[in-house]
Amino acid sequence: MKGTLWDTLGRSLLPFYFLLVLAYLVVPLLIVVPLSFSDTTYLVFPPRGFSWRWYAEIFLNPAWLKAFQTSLLLGVITAVGATGLGTLAAMAIVRFSRKTSFTIGGAFLVPQIVPAVITALGAFLLLHALGLLGTFTGLVIMHVMMALPLVVVTMTAALRQLGESLNLAARVLGATPLKAFWYVTFPAVAPSLAISAIFAFFISFDELIVTLFISGSHVTMPVRIWADVKQELTPVVPAAATLLTVLVAVLVIPIELYRQRASIRNRV
Amino acid sequence: MTNRARTTALLLAAPVALTTFAFILPMVEVIRWSLFDGQGFTSEHITTAVTDELFVQVLWQTIVLSAQVAALCVIIGYPVAYYLSMMSGPLQRLCVLLITFPLWVSVLVRTYAWIVVLGREGLLNLMLVELGVVGEPLKLIFTRGAVLVASIQVLLPLAVLIMYGAMSQINRNLIRAARVLGAPPSAAFRMIFLPLSMNGVISSSVLIFILSLGFYVTPALVGGPRDIMISNVIAQQINQTLDWGLGAALGIVLLAAGLLVAGLTYLVLGRFAATANDGGIRS
Known part of the structure; x- marks a missing residue:
């Protein structure tokens, strides 16, 4: 079969184009890494010397350490809360007929597509009215809400794939609903629960805009970086950025690999 | 209420309560604050928001930038998603990752990485000066271009993944059939693959557009004073x-x-999309 000039040109250029775009997506993430090891007290490219001092700064400077701890705590609470509530929602969603469950599942996704600044504005106004502005409770509630859609999507998919037959079998054999959930459903969806929890953790851990509006004195890692990006020009921001990127790499890459393997298994 | 319905309602209670709250x-609250003040109903805020020259200009600029980001994400991302959908095995998994x-x-x-790359003494300027392409550093950062480059980088993966998802649903036998019947590859692509992948194009452009409308971090960090977006103005008011x-x-x-533009996009682009009813979805 004979192709036109365009086909040949397209086929030979496409791989190069693909690599170029990949580089555009990934290289900027790597560029901050060498900067974070700079021995200078100012940002300079290429970095001079090698030192861990900016990482030490994050863990020894009380302001940075506190921000890191706040983010971790908030992230873990969000992960637990959102995974719990999202799983409940998913268990309800799969009980409906296909069409209804699609609508209800979709309704849970609406917060995801509202521009963050509007969510932030609403959260600010509501928490202010309730006197919860600047409280940790307010932060937790909003973070759980923001992490919920992704958990609902992940768990609905997992539960739908599992189907009801195993659970029914357990019930027929005399298990109470709770026992059937604990011994049958829970172990089967445990990987998806872990994935949901980690995703929820990162949604909270990375969140800036809503947190900026409502956090008051509870400074999280992104808020800390945000404050420093504009004022400080030491390599402490690249160090913090590298730290966050590495954390994502360590937790998210295995998950993505697992999900890909799982999706291939299901296809076969 | 049947037993089953009661259980469902029980399961939904807590998540619905949280979402409601x-x-x-x-x-x-946002609607209330925009339409009421201490005395009662007022259209003053809304009127100011839609008539004040500065706000209208910033809103327009936000919509234009979001449209640009959405369009460029789809245009840049489409061949990437296409190539990705043609791959297989571990290489495909690595690239998706x-x-x-x-x-x-x-x-x-x-x-932040773009500050490092585009800054006055950043990586790109350093390379350009070193290579003798330019005499002195260019003004790259704090420009509209910088906001575009950084925003696209932030949202492009999403566009690629959505379009890739749509493309991997396409039944490749349809393209083979077209080829067997004598269509050159470009015609098979244009008449079969493109219309079938339009759903992915539409969903990603609408989603990217809506997400761009809320951009706050990027314009504030790499844009100039004239590149502020509506989010930055809202934050200022608060x-x-x-x-x-x-x-x-x-x-x-x-x-x-956002809703208006998203709706219009669906209406306009939706006419070009082929759907499952046209036989394109792999069963």
């Missing part, structure tokens, strides 16, 4: 000017503009 009530990974890195961190009613009204206008 943390999402619906805040939206009601490389594209997914940046999505999980905080937008703040990714935008934190500095303390005119919450006006901030809320601007939020409502932004939301309305």
Whole structure:
């Protein structure tokens, strides 16, 4: 079969184009890494010397350490809360007929597509009215809400794939609903629960805009970086950025690999 | 109420309660602040938001930038998604991973990287001067171009993944059939693959557009003073000017503009999309 000039040109250029775009997506993430090891007290490219001092700064400077701890705590609470509530929602969603469950599942996704600044504005106004502005409770509630859609999507998919037959079998054999959930459903969806929890953790851990509006004195890692990006020009921001990127790499890459393997298994 | 329905309602109670409290009530608050003041109903905030020259200009500029980001993400991302859908095996998995990974890195961190790349003494200027391409550093950062480059990098993975998802649903036998019947590859692509992948194009452009409307970090970090977006103005009303009613009204206008444009996009682009009914979905 004979192709036109365009086909040949397209086929030979496409791989190069693909690599170029990949580089555009990934290289900027790597560029901050060498900067974070700079021995200078100012940002300079290429970095001079090698030192861990900016990482030490994050863990020894009380302001940075506190921000890191706040983010971790908030992230873990969000992960637990959102995974719990999202799983409940998913268990309800799969009980409906296909069409209804699609609508209800979709309704849970609406917060995801509202521009963050509007969510932030609403959260600010509501928490202010309730006197919860600047409280940790307010932060937790909003973070759980923001992490919920992704958990609902992940768990609905997992539960739908599992189907009801195993659970029914357990019930027929005399298990109470709770026992059937604990011994049958829970172990089967445990990987998806872990994935949901980690995703929820990162949604909270990375969140800036809503947190900026409502956090008051509870400074999280992104808020800390945000404050420093504009004022400080030491390599402490690249160090913090590298730290966050590495954390994502360590937790998210295995998950993505697992999900890909799982999706291939299901296809076969 | 049957037993089953009661269990379902019980399961839904807590998540619905949270969503109501943390999402619906805040939206009601935004509407309330934009339409009411101490005395009662007022259209003053909304009127200011849609007539004040500065706000209108910033809103327009936000919509234009979001449209540009959405269009460029789809145009740049389409061949990438296409190539990705043609791959297979471990290479495909690696590439999907490389594209997914940046999505999980905080937008703040990714935008910060662009300060390092585009800064006056940044990587790009350093290379250009070193290579003798330019005599002195170019003004790259704090420009509209910088906001575009950084915003596209932030949202492109999402566009690629959505279009890739749509493309991997396409039944390749249809293309083979077209080829067997004598269509050159470009015609088979244009008449079969393109229409079948349009759903992915539409969903990603609408989603990217809506997400861009809310951009806050990127314009503030790599844009100049004239590149502020509506989000930055809203934040200003809340934190500095303390005119919450006006901030809320601007939020409502932004939301309305977003819904309007998203709806129009569906209407216009939707006519070009082939659907499952046309036999394109792999069963």
